[in-house]
Structures are given as C-alpha cells and as structure tokens.
Amino acid sequence: MIEIDVKHLENGLHHYSFEVNPEDIYIEEFENAHFRDKVRVEIALQKWSDDFTLEGEIFARSIIECSRCLTPCDLHFHLPIKLYFKRKLKLSESDEAINLTEDDLITLSYDESTIELDGRIRETLILGIPLKVLCSENCQGLCPMCGINLNEETCDCHSTVIDPRWEKLRQLSIQKS
Ligand SMILES: [Zn+2]
Ligand SMILES: [Zn+2]
Known part of the structure; x- marks a missing residue:
C-alpha cells in the first residue's frame, strides 16, 4: 500500500x-x-x-x-x-x-x-x-517449421516451404488437368 x-x-x-x-x-x-x-x-x-x-x-x-x-x-x-x-x-x-x-x-x-x-x-x-x-528491430524470430531461433542458427526449412500464393496456383492447375 x-x-x-x-x-x-x-x-x-x-x-x-x-x-x-x-x-x-x-x-x-x-x-x-x-x-x-x-x-x-x-x-x-x-x-x-x-x-x-x-x-x-x-x-x-x-x-x-x-x-x-x-x-x-x-x-x-x-x-x-x-x-x-x-x-x-x-x-x-x-x-x-x-x-x-x-x-x-x-x-x-x-x-x-x-x-x-x-x-x-x-x-x-x-x-x-x-x-x-x-x-x-531486426529480430528474425523462430522458424515456423522447426522452431529454431533464427537469430542464432539457420535452417533450410524455407527452401521446402511453398509460397501460399504459388500453392493455390498449383492446386488450380491440378484441378484443370
Ligand atoms: Zn527476438
Ligand atoms: Zn527451420
């Protein structure tokens, strides 16, 4: 008090x-x-x-x-x-x-x-x-895939992550064919 x-x-x-x-x-x-x-x-x-x-x-x-x-x-x-x-x-x-x-x-x-x-x-x-x-300000955050701290380590997750915009196009082309 x-x-x-x-x-x-x-x-x-x-x-x-x-x-x-x-x-x-x-x-x-x-x-x-x-x-x-x-x-x-x-x-x-x-x-x-x-x-x-x-x-x-x-x-x-x-x-x-x-x-x-x-x-x-x-x-x-x-x-x-x-x-x-x-x-x-x-x-x-x-x-x-x-x-x-x-x-x-x-x-x-x-x-x-x-x-x-x-x-x-x-x-x-x-x-x-x-x-x-x-x-x-430049904090890289955690990798959304493997969870490592991207300020301290690097991983190669992002090379396998598909950009969601391309993913939509890919699905469209699958449906068409
Ligand atoms: Zn941070
Ligand atoms: Zn990762």
Missing part, C-alpha cells in the same frame, strides 16, 4: 521514497512481464494550503519475452507520474481556466488524511510497460 499521510503535513516540498514488492502490485495484464527487483517510487509532493502537486518517478525492471523469438529481455522502465490533489468538493471555474479536467485533478475531502497511490501507480505501469517487445 503506497500512501502519504497528509493529515498534519506542513506547506512546502516533501520527498518520499517507496519500495514495493512486485507481488503487491500484481497486474493481470502482465502475465508474462516478470518484475525483477522491487518497484521503486520516488515522490516530490508540494503542498500549499488545500492544493497538492505530486510529481514522481516509478522505476521498474521487468523481464518480458520477445514476441518474435521468445528470448527474455531485461528492460528498465522509468515512468513519470504527475497528479494534482485539491481539498474541496468540486472543480471551480479557475481550475477549468488552467485546463484541469476532473481526471487530472483529484479531489480530496477534508476528512481524508491520506493520499492513496496504489491505483495510480498500477495504472501508470499498465500504460507504460508494453505487453509486447522485440529483442531487436
């Missing part, structure tokens, strides 16, 4: 650092994105009266299989997060003037003593970590 106690927080800039066990932020979408190490969250929270500006960075390391050749890729992610909180009931006209939508501006009621960040961090990870990656 990542939360910041703002009950008696003084005005000014405050820094927080969290380390989260990957299991604690298990995300269904990431079935094959195995987190390595803990997910680290660095937060700078600026409080001024009823306004809170939160800027942070999420550091995560994840092992994701290349979607062509299935080689595990060790990826480091560095994702920014920025949120505004305001203690009040609803948006005012001045909030709209600086283009804050209900989504950007999170309302915090006066009796809430903590800012809870789990959901936002999970969301940032879901948007920031791709479900499919390539080990390299």
